[in-house]
Amino acid sequence: MCDDPGMLSERIAAVDWAAIPTPVLRAPAWATERYPLGWQLPDPVAPLQALAAARTQVQVADAVSRLENTRVLHGHMAAVFPAAVAAAPFLLEIAEQPDAFPMARHSALGLLGEFLALAPFRGFNRIEGTPLCCAVADLIRTRQTFLRSLGQPGRELLQEAGEHWRFEVAETLVDGDQVLAFGGLTGALPRDTARAEDQRSRTVCAVTVEYPPVEDSGDACLRLESPTEVTVGTVLRPAECGEREH
Numbered sequence: 001m002c003d004d005p006g007m008l009s010e011r012i013a014a015v016d017w018a019a020i021p022t023p024v025l026r027a028p029a030w031a032t033e034r035y036p037l038g039w040q041l042p043d044p045v046a047p048l049q050a051l052a053a054a055r056t057q058v059q060v061a062d063a064v065s066r067l068e069n070t071r072v073l074h075g076h077m078a079a080v081f082p083a084a085v086a087a088a089p090f091l092l093e094i095a096e097q098p099d100a101f102p103m104a105r106h107s108a109l110g111l112l113g114e115f116l117a118l119a120p121f122r123g124f125n126r127i128e129g130t131p132l133c134c135a136v137a138d139l140i141r142t143r144q145t146f147l148r149s150l151g152q153p154g155r156e157l158l159q160e161a162g163e164h165w166r167f168e169v170a171e172t173l174v175d176g177d178q179v180l181a182f183g184g185l186t187g188a189l190p191r192d193t194a195r196a197e198d199q200r201s202r203t204v205c206a207v208t209v210e211y212p213p214v215e216d217s218g219d220a221c222l223r224l225e226s227p228t229e230v231t232v233g234t235v236l237r238p239a240e241c242g243e244r245e246h
Contacts, residue, residue, distance in 0.1 A: 008097075009049045009115040012090055013243050017043040020083045022071045023121045044070040044087055046100075051104055052094045060103045073118060079246055080118040085127050087134045092143050095150075109157050112140060122245045127201055130155055131241035137164035141186060152210055163199060167222060168197070169234040178231070181236075185213050185220040193225065195239035204230055204239045 006148045024038035031039070047067035054060040068075030071083040094100060095108040115136040119125075140147070140161040147154030165187025171182040187208050196207045205228040211221040224230065 008052050008090065008093055012052070013045050014044075015086055017045065017071055017086070020081075020086060021124055022081050022083060025074075025077075041069070041071045041081070044072045044083065048087060048090055048094075051107065052090070052097070052102045053177050055101050057103050060101065060107050063104075064107050064111070073111075073114060077246070080115050080120050080132060082120070082124055082127055082132060084115045084132060085139070087117060087176065088136045088139045089153040092139065092146075096146050099110055105150075106153065109153055112136065113160055115158055116140075116164065119244050119246050124206045125242070125245045131164075131237065131244070133165045134166065134237050134241050137161035137187065138166065151169070163226055163238070164191055165238060168222070169190050169230050169232055169235040169236070171232065172230055175223070179223045179224055179228065179230060180210060181207075181224055181230055181234075183220065183222075184218045185222075188199065190223075196222075196224075197242045198230065199235040199237055199238040200229065201210065201229075203241065207236065 005220035013208050015173045024040060027039045044067055044170055045068060045183055047063050050063035051060065051067065054063055067073070071081055072087045073080045073084060091108040091112055097103045097105075118132050120132050130138075140157060144158060145160050146183075165185060167189075168183050169180070169181045170183040172182070189207070191209075193202055193206050196202050205220045206225040208225060209220065210223045213220040220238070230236075
């Protein structure tokens with residue numbers, strides 16, 4: 001959490017947003033002469049700073065409207081871009097400011113929910129191998145205590161993040177033509193069979209929960225129902241997250 005809005009604003013500006021891969025959008029027919037190489041989306045610095053400083057509903061609405069047309073996301077196209085992962089911690093800090101304007105906090109949480117739900121462009125759907133939505137979910141989970149303190153809005157965001165689960169293999173045991181994987185689970189697997197992606201190899205297999213997580217430890221056992229090779233340290237995530245794209 002950052003108690004000094006000035007420091008938060010400086011850190012937003014310090015990010016090299018231009019270095020984060022972002023698709024160049026095709027310009028509409030009426031603008032092709034002006035943008036012959038396509039449309040470069042603007043950086044999100046000013047809108048993020050404006051949201052952090054907003055103290056009226058008009059200021060919040062203006063900041064969110066501008067942010068939804070940047071390298072972070074495009075509201076009209078319902079698309080999210082890799083810079084969302086860099087923006088997510090700032091939105092969490094905006095929500096966590098002690099004197100946050102209620103609508104600014106609500107909007108910050110709403111934008112994080114959009115990051116989880118919107119589809120990225122092909123070729124721009126991962127950060128260091130992790131699907132964008134899962135990378136954002138990991139960041140959201142680092143603020144669990146604060147988000148729970150907000151009541152229903154925070155719990156709903158955590159529930160949405162829980163759908164983007166992560167399982168890290170700590171030990172394996174071959175059981176016939178299947179594999180039992182013991183490790184740590186964050187988030188919530190579906191009750192029925194789920195499709196999981198090995199984040200390293202990007203192979204997909206079917207998994208079921210053999211033993212659910214023990215209390216709050218996250219220790220669990222998954223049964224990998226289709227032949228696949230997993231080793232200690234393998235990270236499994238929802239296959240659907242890696243496949244989501246425009």
